[in-house]
Amino acid sequence: MPRTLLQKVWDAHAVRRLPTGQTQLFVGLHLVHEVTSPQAFDMLRARGWRVAFPHRTFATVDHIVPTADRRRPFLDVLAEEMMAALERNCREHGIPLYNLGSEDQGIVHVIGPELGLTQPGMTIACGDSHTSTHGAFGSVAFGIGTSQVRDVLASQCLAMDPLKVRRITVTGRLAPGVYAKDVILTIIQRLGVKGGAGFAYEYGGEAVERMSMDERMTICNMSIEGAARVGYVNPDRTTFDYLRGRPFAPQGDAFDAAEAWWSSMASDAGASYDDEVVIEGAALEPTVTWGINPGQSIGVGGRIPSPGDVAPADRAGVAEALAFMDFAGGRPIAGIPIDVAFIGSCTNSRLSDLREAARIVQGQKVASGVRALVVPGSERVRRAAEREGLHEIFEAAGFEWRGAGCSMCLAMNPDRLEGREICASSSNRNFKGRQGSPTGRTLLMSPAMVAAAALAGEVVDVRRIAVPAGVTA
């Protein structure tokens, strides 16, 4: 009987059915960072347990690390204490740590793939909701809480409820200036921020098949913003080509054997889905959020809705968002002035993101009064970008060029909004207070759109500034 990738991966990793009715699933790769792990290690210690599979566990630092002055000890003593805890925990349990100063340090969802740790057919867990990113490789990747981090450290297993699968087919080709970010923002807008509850999202169709791994990661990354804990793309030639030669990818003949197994894990033709949705790729346009959750978005040519434009159940939510953002319903999203432009985060901080943004800003200047920064997702991305001279393009335009980390996506580090600032951001969440100021405001969009907004000083259609050359019509 034809099966989906989710069913195959689930079956291959199921240890047993637990008395609670859940399935005990083996976790093939556990990624650890400094924020959600210290309490888990303490719980382990309190119970006298060891890490069960230290060689399937890898750690890095990303959330709290400063991206400008990275000298130790950090000025923030709380952040320094968290760093020290992770260093001690990794040392004590024999877990590899890509620490600050390592050439492989970076955002956990950027370094896993680029090191070749993330592979098709795996189960992956990490104490971070954006773990869904790794599904771009055809893995099943769960964001988990700290007690579950403890479970995985101690047993390399999770107790999970079964998931349904919703197939999301994105047909055709995206227009120039329209990116993976616009696809996923549109999916969340259409299906809702709670539409994915109980589902894994399987993304496919011509538009997704044509995407690079970077773009597929952007899509899978934001699955959780639509309430789908897991999102994935079936592995194909693009996936295998990306993985070949990566440090932790199989080498030599083993790679061919791996490729055969990886291919076998893709959803079978004729697999049945619990739900299917089709999105017309060619009809999409650059998309921008106007509200306080990632589902509140519109095309850049559109107008911000009023409470009267939406279903009765959504009216209070729209009114609350408009009040917080201080936007009038009915006004165009284009032309909204911005104070800050942020290019970074596990959603959009990879080399191809930076290339597209650099293409927009080349030879231009950031609008006066706009604070603009580019934060590469990893030190590998930073070095690769610098080899191409991208940092010089950004700096000449007036952007700050930083070291790798989560930065202003969630403001657990020195990068944050002040007061009522409005930020054009390539990150993933526009929640109230998300970027560090309780009253700060976030507009989510693609890195190219952030670059365009930085130059214009306001939300603008990137296609009016330049047709990005990297995208074929």
Next chain:
Amino acid sequence: MSAAVSRIERIEGRALPLRGHDIDTDRIIPARYLRSVSFEGLEQHVFADDRTGGGHPFDNPAYAGAAVLLVNRNFGCGSSREHAPQALQRWGIRAVVGEGYSEIFFSNSLTLGLPCVTVDAADLEQLMSRVEQAPETAVSVDLQAMQVTAGDLRVAARIPDGARDALMTGLWDGTGLLLENFDEVRAVAARLPYVSGF
């Protein structure tokens, strides 16, 4: 080996109605308060940003000491931070009654022994209104009967069977279960081609 078994069947106390859909974990506990190696003291910062405006239910003396939190739909969406249910539990919340939850928030809460039960929107509205009019109303969340009561108001509640069993049998802290059969875990690992090196 595992923590002491603690069965959770019924929670009684006063309630705190918190209106609004899609309340995310950044609002429950803003990220800057995650800069700590422990969960201690998180209760001091629950809804810190939302409360700066004043008039927040968590500051309303009428709801001080409440044990049951009443919420609308998609509560706890966003970040996977367990700090969110930790902060609520440490503040004194021992059960949540709502229209719906994000999956990660629900499972994080379950691992802490904090039941999150679901009720119909109309029933929730009745519960919220009742408590807003009379904050001293005694509220109960009964996992045996799968009912929530507020005074003489009685509504049906739902929770997945597995979660209900885990709470009622005291197996909600499940690491012990996962460690019971470690040979089977090793056997599954050994069968996976990527573990054995292809």
